[in-house]
Amino acid sequence: MTGFLRRRAITSLLPLVAVLLGVFFLARLTGDPANLYLPVSATPEQRQQFIEQNGLDDSVWAQMGDYLWGILHLDFGESLRTGESAATMALRAFPATLQLAFSTMLIAVVGAVIIGSWAAYRPNSIADRISSFLSMTAASVPDFWFAIIGVWIFAVGLGWLPTSGVTGGMASWVLPVATLVIRPLGVLTQVVRGAMVSALSAPYVRLARSKGAGDLRVVTHHALRNAAAPALTVAGDLMVGLVNGAVVVETIFGWPGIGKLMIDSILGRDFAVLQACVLLTAVSIFVLNILIDIGYALLDARVREKVSA
Amino acid sequence: MTAVLEAPSESRVSSQVALWRLLLRDWVATGAALVLAFVALVAAFGPMFVGDEAAQQNLLDANAEPFRLSDGWLNVLGTDALGRSVLARLIVASRTTLSVAVPAVLLSLVIGSLIGMWAGYHRGRRETVVMRIADIILSFPSLLMAVVVLYIFSPSSANLILVLAITRIPIYLRTARAESAELQSRLFVDAARTFGTRSSAIIFRHVLPIVLPTLLTVATLDFCFVMLSESSLSFLGIGIQPPSVSWGLMVAQGRTYLQTAWWLSFFPGLAIVVTTVSATILASWARLATDPAQRWRLTLPRGRRGRRAIRRAAEKALTPEVQ
Amino acid sequence: MSTAVMSVHDLTVDIETPNGRLRAVDGVGFDAVQGETLALLGESGCGKSMTAQAIVGLLDPVASVSSGSVVLNGTDLVTASRRKRRAMAGPELAIVFQDALTALNPVYTVGTQLAEPFRIHRRMSSRAARAEAVELMRRVGIPHPESRVDAYPHQFSGGMRQRLLIAMAVALNPTVLLADEPTTALDVTVQAQIMALLKELRNEREMAVVLITHDLALVAEEADKVAVMYAGHVVETGAVAEVFSDPQHPYTKGLLESVPVHVARGSDLASIGGTPPDLASIPSGCVYQARCPLARDRCVAERPVLHQVAKGRAAACHYSEEVSR
Numbered sequence: 001m002t003g004f005l006r007r008r009a010i011t012s013l014l015p016l017v018a019v020l021l022g023v024f025f026l027a028r029l030t031g032d033p034a035n036l037y038l039p040v041s042a043t044p045e046q047r048q049q050f051i052e053q054n055g056l057d058d059s060v061w062a063q064m065g066d067y068l069w070g071i072l073h074l075d076f077g078e079s080l081r082t083g084e085s086a087a088t089m090a091l092r093a094f095p096a097t098l099q100l101a102f103s104t105m106l107i108a109v110v111g112a113v114i115i116g117s118w119a120a121y122r123p124n125s126i127a128d129r130i131s132s133f134l135s136m137t138a139a140s141v142p143d144f145w146f147a148i149i150g151v152w153i154f155a156v157g158l159g160w161l162p163t164s165g166v167t168g169g170m171a172s173w174v175l176p177v178a179t180l181v182i183r184p185l186g187v188l189t190q191v192v193r194g195a196m197v198s199a200l201s202a203p204y205v206r207l208a209r210s211k212g213a214g215d216l217r218v219v220t221h222h223a224l225r226n227a228a229a230p231a232l233t234v235a236g237d238l239m240v241g242l243v244n245g246a247v248v249v250e251t252i253f254g255w256p257g258i259g260k261l262m263i264d265s266i267l268g269r270d271f272a273v274l275q276a277c278v279l280l281t282a283v284s285i286f287v288l289n290i291l292i293d294i295g296y297a298l299l300d301a302r303v304r305e306k307v308s309a
Numbered sequence: 310m311t312a313v314l315e316a317p318s319e320s321r322v323s324s325q326v327a328l329w330r331l332l333l334r335d336w337v338a339t340g341a342a343l344v345l346a347f348v349a350l351v352a353a354f355g356p357m358f359v360g361d362e363a364a365q366q367n368l369l370d371a372n373a374e375p376f377r378l379s380d381g382w383l384n385v386l387g388t389d390a391l392g393r394s395v396l397a398r399l400i401v402a403s404r405t406t407l408s409v410a411v412p413a414v415l416l417s418l419v420i421g422s423l424i425g426m427w428a429g430y431h432r433g434r435r436e437t438v439v440m441r442i443a444d445i446i447l448s449f450p451s452l453l454m455a456v457v458v459l460y461i462f463s464p465s466s467a468n469l470i471l472v473l474a475i476t477r478i479p480i481y482l483r484t485a486r487a488e489s490a491e492l493q494s495r496l497f498v499d500a501a502r503t504f505g506t507r508s509s510a511i512i513f514r515h516v517l518p519i520v521l522p523t524l525l526t527v528a529t530l531d532f533c534f535v536m537l538s539e540s541s542l543s544f545l546g547i548g549i550q551p552p553s554v555s556w557g558l559m560v561a562q563g564r565t566y567l568q569t570a571w572w573l574s575f576f577p578g579l580a581i582v583v584t585t586v587s588a589t590i591l592a593s594w595a596r597l598a599t600d601p602a603q604r605w606r607l608t609l610p611r612g613r614r615g616r617r618a619i620r621r622a623a624e625k626a627l628t629p630e631v632q
Numbered sequence: 633m634s635t636a637v638m639s640v641h642d643l644t645v646d647i648e649t650p651n652g653r654l655r656a657v658d659g660v661g662f663d664a665v666q667g668e669t670l671a672l673l674g675e676s677g678c679g680k681s682m683t684a685q686a687i688v689g690l691l692d693p694v695a696s697v698s699s700g701s702v703v704l705n706g707t708d709l710v711t712a713s714r715r716k717r718r719a720m721a722g723p724e725l726a727i728v729f730q731d732a733l734t735a736l737n738p739v740y741t742v743g744t745q746l747a748e749p750f751r752i753h754r755r756m757s758s759r760a761a762r763a764e765a766v767e768l769m770r771r772v773g774i775p776h777p778e779s780r781v782d783a784y785p786h787q788f789s790g791g792m793r794q795r796l797l798i799a800m801a802v803a804l805n806p807t808v809l810l811a812d813e814p815t816t817a818l819d820v821t822v823q824a825q826i827m828a829l830l831k832e833l834r835n836e837r838e839m840a841v842v843l844i845t846h847d848l849a850l851v852a853e854e855a856d857k858v859a860v861m862y863a864g865h866v867v868e869t870g871a872v873a874e875v876f877s878d879p880q881h882p883y884t885k886g887l888l889e890s891v892p893v894h895v896a897r898g899s900d901l902a903s904i905g906g907t908p909p910d911l912a913s914i915p916s917g918c919v920y921q922a923r924c925p926l927a928r929d930r931c932v933a934e935r936p937v938l939h940q941v942a943k944g945r946a947a948a949c950h951y952s953e954e955v956s957r
Contacts, residue, residue: 012448014441014444014445015444015445015448015449018445019445019449023457133337133590136586136589136590136593137582137586139533139589140533140537140582140585140586140588140589141582141585142537142540142541142544142557142560142578142581142582142585143541144540144541144544144557144560144561145540145560145574145577145578145581145582146578148560148564148567148574149574149575149578151567152567152568152571152574156567156568237447240447240448240449240450241450243450243452243453244450244451244452244453244541247450247452247453247456247545248452248541248544248545251545262453262456263456263545266456266457266460274457278453278457281450281453282448282449285448285449285450286448289448
């Protein structure tokens with residue numbers, strides 16, 4: 001298992017390194033990084049001082065060396081707006097997004113498993129058709145639109161829920177999570193349904209029935225575990241997409257997460273903070289992929305063997 | 310009471326006709342196709358008729374409510390803060406939205422498929438390199454990438470298309486490569502090779518026709534994603550810039566008037582939903598229709614039939630052999 | 633003389649297709665006797681597998697039993713409730729499938745799957761059920777069962793997997809055991825072992841075995857009685873020795889003659905001309921008329937009914953006397 005982890009870690013490191021270098025070069029591609037770092041109103045003297053201070057007059061390779069060195073020490077520089085360490089700001093905002101992401105995926109997975117299994121159990125029935133249509137619609141709804149309509153109806157119109165997410169308390173979670181969960185729930189339901197239909201028509205289900213297994217056992221014990229792998233793959237992709245969604249949702253609801261921080265730092269030309277956030281996101285996705293691979297191995301013995309071979 | 314089964318028909322013509330008929334059997338898919346065709350028509354020809362109206366400000370008529378025909382049919386969906394007709398702007402925006410989404414999808418489809426098929430056909434190191442690149446691009450949230458890139462390079466229609474296309478290329482890469490790799494080990498490819506056919510010819514003449522249906526289905530679904538992405542980016546202010554108008558931008562612009570003029574944000578979003586849902590429905594129908602092994606699902610009569618995958622007798626009786 | 637523990641009578645299975653209803657099994661009837669092996673013999677597509685599926689209640693959703701009865705230990709399986717059927721599946725009726733690899737769930741250990749019948753029907757604890765699983769594995773000849781009980785299906789060879797399938801089927805000492813082509817996917821040497829195992833278990837647990845196969849040699853060696861099927865109908869029944877030495881139906885005779893025995897080099901191999909009828913175009917008279925050397929007008933006009941032609945033997949042919957070798 002550890003050999004497997006090691007190998008996966010190395011192969012997943014590649015995207016991470018690519019992102020690191022990509023961010024570095026992206027900034028310098030536009031010509032003068034100072035333009036990105038400094039506010040537009042900076043005077044030429046300030047600009048010169050900035051360049052010297054940050055070693056922007058060194059060679060590209062020296063700069064890259066500094067950059068990578070800084071990363072290894074988790075030093076991304078300071079925020080242009082607040083002067084705080086960029087790394088600190090990013091790490092502070094991260095848990096808020098994690099909470100959002102975690103609750104969203106929990107609801108999406110549980111919901112998808114229940115609805116998808118039910119639909120697969122009675123394929124082409126009315127319930128199946130309705131749930132298919134609804135899940136397709138859910139997968140197609142623009143989250144930002146859903147969010148503001150939700151705010152309009154529930155917060156402004158009915159006054160049931162708060163309009164922003166910073167007031168705390170359970171009520172302020174409802175709209176952000178509901179907005180974020182819609183797409184993953186829709187997509188995952190369809191995937192689970194498809195995988196369960198395959199699993200339920202497999203020969204081992206027939207065998208189980210011939211042993212006297214009831215429907216509940218067939219669905220939950222036999223079919224579900226076999227349907228889990230494709231669902232896991234899609235869930236992993238969705239988690240990546242969740243970062244996309246988080247950006248929009250956090251912006252609309254003022255949720256103090258890393259998505260909002262990224263947008264704010266972009267608009268505020270705070271490239272140091274942006275870099276820190278981007279890297280933090282990349283690392284978490286990297287960790288996520290490893291967790292998913294572990295999940296595959298846990299589910300299916302054949303994967304375990306292929307991996308330790 | 311013996312039933313008569315159709316003799317297997319192999320001609321391409323009859324299989325295309327069968328495709329239309331298959332579509333009409335499923336009225337939901339037909340509806341979706343009609344909606345998409347309608348949107349395409351509106352995007353193509355609409356601005357010719359209402360282009361001026363969309364920009365026409367009429368401050369006396371600002372923030373008029375929808376569904377009142379007293380102001381003329383043009384304002385049936387209401388007007389915005391500057392008195393511009395929402396309906397007219399919707400129509401003009403459809404062209405902008407589609408003119409970003411369609412080229413982006415086409416670009417990524419063509420590039421991704423070609424490279425993917427090439428990589429899958431040749432296998433070995435070429436395949437590995439291509440797949441690594443695809444992994445790298447895919448392991449990053451596309452919206453974020455787009456936001457960063459567009460911020461640095463400034464948002465323009467062309468940049469938007471480019472960025473969206475690049476983030477979606479891996480999807481086609483993966484699909485095309487997987488199918489191509491599976492096919493290249495097949496006998497008919499070896500046969501072509503023994504005739505001395507060049508790889509490119511093999512890819513175009515043999516691999517492409519087989520992979521095309523899957524790719525088109527993927528493209529249809531991807532169209533939804535790209536549309537949603539463009540809308541999100543425009544909403545965030547990094548996409549289409551005013552005075553141009555896209556559905557996403559309209560939603561953003563209407564946000565401040567939510568309490569007083571809800572229709573400004575509502576209808577553009579609705580347009581997005583309707584278009585996206587139709588594309589998704591059509592894609593899922595297409596996935597079944599273009600796969601001969603699955604096509605029987607569409608031919609079953611409605612009701613309690615077709616509960617689970619059916620083997621042997623039923624399939625034998627239903628599916629004519631299609632090569 | 634042992635008694636018939638399961639009686640199949642006039643079983644009919646129809647398939648729904650968009651072009652209409654097709655009849656896959658038509659009026660099939662036979663008895664399974666305790667301690668004996670009955671073979672359902674026929675070509676691919678003759679409906680023998682579908683008959684087995686209909687008996688155990690595992691038909692595909694588009695197929696359904698439209699008439700007939702299957703009486704097992706006093707209960708008619710066709711009309712029984714789902715709950716009753718489920719209660720009988722395992723303790724009274726069991727089936728061994730053909731392809732052991734796909735029939736076993738790849739994500740669970742064989743121990744878990746073998747223990748399942750005990751957990752479902754006897755509500756045993758997992759520990760007790762596991763012990764039973766180990767014993768079962770030992771009984772069917774899997775070496776080192778204590779260590780292999782936690783192995784996964786893909787870690788066994790084909791023959792071992794088939795033994796596991798058999799073990800699962802006989803776990804609760806069913807009255808009737810159906811075996812659907814149990815050895816078709818196996819090597820010849822393994823085949824012999826598996827069939828020997830089946831026979832042992834049959835005698836040990838006093839089961840009635842119904843063997844579904846297309847292999848004449850297998851029938852000759854392993855079965856006591858045979859019911860020959862063609863195009864969804866049973867065309868001949870009787871003791872194997874008698875039927876094979878003196879067939880009373882042209883199809884049976886044709887089958888027997890197409891087995892190459894004493895064939896001189898260079899001469900043609902005997903076979904039955906033509907192919908079995910499409911389900912959609914089964915003739916209204918005798919189903920075998922198209923390929924029968926004895927076919928006459930009466931065969932086209934009137935479908936022969938399975939009737940007794942000698943003690944313990946029946947055939948569905950108007951002219952069975954003419955069939956004798």
